[in-house]
Amino acid sequence: MMDFSEIVTLIVRSVETGSIYALVGLAMGIIYKAxxxxxxAQGEMATFSTFIAFMVLTVHGAPFYVAFVxxxxxxxxxxxxxxxxxxxxxxxxTILSMIILTIGLQMVLYGLSGWVFxxxxxxxxxxxxxxxxxxIGGVVISHLGLATIIASFVLMCLIYWFLEHTKTGLAMRASQQNSMAARINGISSNRVVNLSFGISSIVGAIAAMLFAPIITLSPDLMWDPLLKGFAAAVLGGFASLPGIVFGGYILALIENLFGLWFSLEYKSVxxxxxxxxxxxxxxxxLFSKHYQRKV
Amino acid sequence: MSNNPFFTVDKISKSFGGLQALKELSFHVNKGEIYSVIGPNGAGKSTLFNCINGIYKPDTGSVKIQGQEITGLRPDQVAAHKISRTFQNIELFSNMTTMDNILLGRHMHMKTGVFSASAMLWKNSFSAKDETEHRRKVDEIIDFLDLQASRNKLVSQLPYGIQKIAELGRALATEPELLLLDEPAAGLTNEEREDLIFWIRDIRDELGITIILIEHNIQMVSEISDRIIAINFGKKLVEGTVQEVTNNPDVVRAYLGAD
Amino acid sequence: MDMKRHHYEDVQFLHGWANKFWFAVFVVLVIAAPYMFPAQLFLISLIGVNIIIALGLNILTGNTGQISLGHAGFVAIGAYTTVVLMQSWMIPFPAALIAGGILAMLFGVILALPALRLEGPYLAIATLAFGIAIKIILGNIPGLGGHNGISVIGMDLGFTMITSEVGIYYVIAGIALVMGIAARNIVKSRVGRAFQAIRDSDIAASAAGINLAGYKTMSFMISAFYAGIAGGLWAVLLGYINPNMFEFVVSIEYFAMVVVGGLGFVAGSVMGAAAVTYLRVNSDNLNSVPVIGWLLDLMSIDLTVQTGVTWVITGIVLILVVVLEPLGLYGIWLRIKIYWRTWPF
Structure with a gap:
């Protein structure tokens, strides 16, 4: 069996990878809710944005924070x-045409990043x-891992604060819950959806930039994280943002446990x-109610 | 025989979360009757249909047709007990023609499977005969409901009133013995409503189909119903003939909203 | 409206002389193709394989409205089964091919089980997961050649071997033709109508007596069977199989074929599979592709040896389908037909 410090290490590792899954899941959840x-296309949008940062860093030799912004x-x-x-x-x-549309964008951005970069x-x-x-307290963690955990936590808090405590965030929530009523009160659901795409894209890009150093930057950078983030979102229930975050951590924990006890090959399976x-x-x-169409 | 009514609903209850949509509702319908369910919005009328038809499972109580228990069956199993329905907000197959929509109602009576369908290559193949035979039956329904002009049009391109009739046609095509009509006249013009009343009578008189009708239009209900049940907050207010129900003070109160 | 209706005409395959004539032309072209385009034989055979996959996927997605982003998994099951049965068990090709189709079909049932309760994005992720899992598992089963895969030579019919490219082409073309006609007939009759009813309104479909679980499962099974058969043919056409052929982007490509061609139309599957496959095979020489190459020349862009561009083009077409023409290539063809019929008015 494992001793205590091994368990803690496993949990910290899971939080590290889980943070990336959670961020990608959140990015998808923000759009899905709206x-x-x-x-x-979430993954490819994020990868393309990371390529932009890469170009600013290497070709133009700018400092990191400039590239980041x-x-x-x-x-x-x-x-x-x-x-x-x-x-x-x-x-x-329909949902089907939306899936087609985003897969279309995924293809365009994937091809374009290979073509351009x-x-x-x-x-x-x-x-x-x-x-x-x-x-820290017996657990060894890389600077990058620590930065990932902290940055994601800060970002999640920011999203929470934005949705709960700003006027725009309130408008977004109102529109998600009842778009007709929100529209009557002067909130344009078009604007809310538009904003959600923008915010979501930023969240995804941050996830990709935190993930890229772990492997290497290439057009298929976000395939695996997208899938896992999507899975985390589905696991938690798309409609519940805290559920998605929880889903991300749980998914990473399951993967790591399985990788530890059985085989690494099958951990995704x-x-x-x-x-x-x-x-x-x-x-x-897990965390959202099943919706039945009314007739 | 006479102790055994054609269709009975016995003390069914259904709640959604904290909201109780149906409370121990009971009634029975005799064969060949036109039985109407009236009540204000949110009284539980559509929930009642959904419980009969199997879209919802009632929490308690039982539904029987001709003595056979159908409580909690799936909608397709309920349909096999010769119960058919229309929907409050038209549920047609929007990318199919009127012909195909009504032909879908023949589904239970057709026999073509995947293999015989694949081999529909000549006029006397099993599936081709199956198709032509049932298309002929559908054309009888199309003629009955005056839908000839819409036969080969996509239903999504038809006017609202015609869509409602096409949906009625699909329900008829299943050859039901009990037909549930959920607000069939809502949104129709006066002229269309007159036609509808005529058809509903015909369906009962000529085809011998028993009808349960949810309707808001009291005038229409009074005109065609044999008996009426008025419900409010999921409970029976009163049941009886047109006279008895429309003169009942509770019904008047529920409808006029006075207290 | 004529009073005397011949109801068989509504569903008849090739009703009227014009349809019979064009179908005959098509069949002659299919037969003559190896002699007309000998240099393109591999491409045409591959189009045939992908048409079979698209036909099946279109029944599932276009007609029944169930998304599958894991179809490469079914193709893989068919391919591996066919090859293993032929190589290790010495079973003749036709039996091995059908066994591959049937095993894929059984996996279709397994995937249908969770899919019955899922919709939209949830179904998409479940099928995506299925496709990826199959690929990983196949790569790790001992005896299946790992990541290097297995090589395969020709179609062993028991009494003779078909190894020539032309022979393999005719087998693929014949099977594709039969399966295309079968798909057309399924879509036009009771079963296909039930699928479309589920797509348009599952509630009304079940109220009319359709067993939703049964028909959704059936749709998954038919679709998986088509994919499995195509997998076996693809393996023989290439001469080898390995897990990387069944990457999840391949599933997305199949999905793209159906969308580009026209969701819900058999002719759409054929057009979509042909267009996307052609583009993919010519991806490093786009300037020689008709229409697109001409457009590129016009803008004086040279895309020779620029991988990734086909992705961009396919992606743009998908977006255009949603924004402009939901019926895809088939819809465009219908428009042209209507335009000519009413010409010159």
Whole structure:
């Protein structure tokens, strides 16, 4: 069996990877709550934004914070532009056409990042090292891991604060709960959806920039995190943002436990299997109510 | 035989979270009757239909047709007991033609499966004969309901009133013995409503189908119903003939909202 | 409206002389293709394989309204089963191929079980997970060649071997033709109507007597069977299989074929599979592709050896389908037909 410090280490590692899953899941959840669009392009939007940061860093030799801001700005514009130019103009806005639309954007951005930036693996570095470690209460953690955990936590708090305590956040929640009533009160649901695409894109981009140093930067950077983030969102129930965060951590924990006890090869398979099983029992995820259409 | 009414609803209750939509509601319908359910918005009328038809499972109570228990069955199993229905907000198959919509009502009577369907290659193949035979039956319904002009049009392109009639056609195509009509006249013009009253009578008189009708239009209800039940807050207010129900002070109060 | 209706005409395959004529032309083209385009034989065969997959996926997604982003998983099951049965068990190709289709179909039932209760994004992730899981599992089963896969030579019919490219092409074309006609007939008759009813309003469909669970499962089974058969054919066409052929982007590509061609239309599956496959195979030489190459020349863009561009083009087409023409290529073709019929008015 494991001793106490091993358990703590396992939990910390899970929080580390779980943070990335949670952020990607949150990014998808923000859009889904506002517009019921499951955004399959989330990963590629984030990857493309990270490439922008990479270009600013390496080609223009700018300091990190400049690249970071430029990248987030780009992510925001990409998000709102996609909503304004495509999502809003769908002829027949069913869930199926929304999935088609976001898969379309996914393909465009995936192809474009290979075309413009090349398909080779690139090293993307943050100011926090993956190899230098600190020890906190017996648990060894890399600077990058610590930064990831802290940054995600801060970001989650920011999102919470934004939704609960700002006027725009309130408008977003009102529109999500009852778009007709919100519209009567002067809140344009179009604007809310547009904003949600922008914010979501920023959240995704931050997740990608925290993840890129762990592996390398290439057009398929976010495939795995997207899938896991999506799975986390589904596990927690798309409609509940705290549920999504929880889903992200749980998913990472399950993966790590399985990787530790059985085999690393199958850890993704098991995570997916568990999600399918959870969905079978609770079709709308763990933390949200199943919705039945009224007739 | 006479102790055994054609259709009975016995003390069914249904609640959603804290909201009790139906409270021990009981009634029975005789064969060949036109029985109307009236009540204000939110009284539980559509919930009643959904419980009969199997979209919801009632929490308690039982529903029987011809002595057979159908409580808690799936909608398709209920349909197999010869119960058919229309919906308050039209539920047609919007990307299919009127013909195909009504033909879908023939589903239970057709026999083509995947393999025989794949082999629909000549006029006397099993599936081709199945198709032509039932298409002929659908055309009888189309003629009966005067839908000839809409036969090959997509239902989503038809006017609202015609859509309602097409939905009625689909319900008839299943050859039901009990037909549940959920606000069939809502949104129709006066002229269309007159036609509808005529058809509902015909359906009962010529086809011998028993009808339960949810309707807001008291004038129409009075005109065609044999008996009426008025419900409010999921409970029976009063049940009886048109006269008895429309003159009942509780009903008047529930409708006029006075206290 | 004529009084005497011949109801068979409504559902008849190739009703009227015009349809019969164009179908005959099509069949002659299919037969003559190896001699007309000998250099493109592999491409045409691959289009045939992908048409079979698209036909099945379109029944599931276009007709029944159930999203599958894991179809490569079914293709993989069909491919591996066919190859293993032929190589290790010495079972003749036709039996091995059908066994592959049937095993894929059984997996279709397994995937349908959770899918019965899921909608929209939840179904998308469940099917996506399925496709990825199959790929990983196949790569790790001992005896299946790991990541290097297995090689396969020709179609062993028991009494003779088909190894020539032309022979393999004719087998694929024949099966695709039969399965295309079967798909068309399924869609036009009782079963297909039940699928479409579920897509348009599941509540009304079940109220009319359709067993939702049964028909959704059936749709998954048919779709998986098509994919499984196509998998076996693909394996023989390529001469090898390995897990990387069934990457999840391949599933997305299948999905794209159906959308580009036209959801819910058999002709759409054919057009979509042909267009997307053609583009993919010519992805490093886009300037020689008709229409697109001409447009590129017009803008004097040279895209020779620029991988990734096909993704951009396919993606743009998907977005355009949603924004402009929900019926895809088939819808465009319908418009042209209506335009010519009413021409010159």
């Amino acid at each position: 517009s019921e669009v499951p955004n399959f 430029v990248s987030l700005l780009f992510a925001y514009i990409l998000g709102i532009a996609f909503e304004f130019l495509c999502v809003r103009r769908a002829k027949n806005p 090349g398909t080779e693996q690139r090293a993307f570095r943050l100011p926090f090292s993956q190899f230098e470690t600190v020890e 098991v995570a997916m299997g568990i999600i399918v099983l959870v969905l079978y029992i609770k079709p709308s995820g």
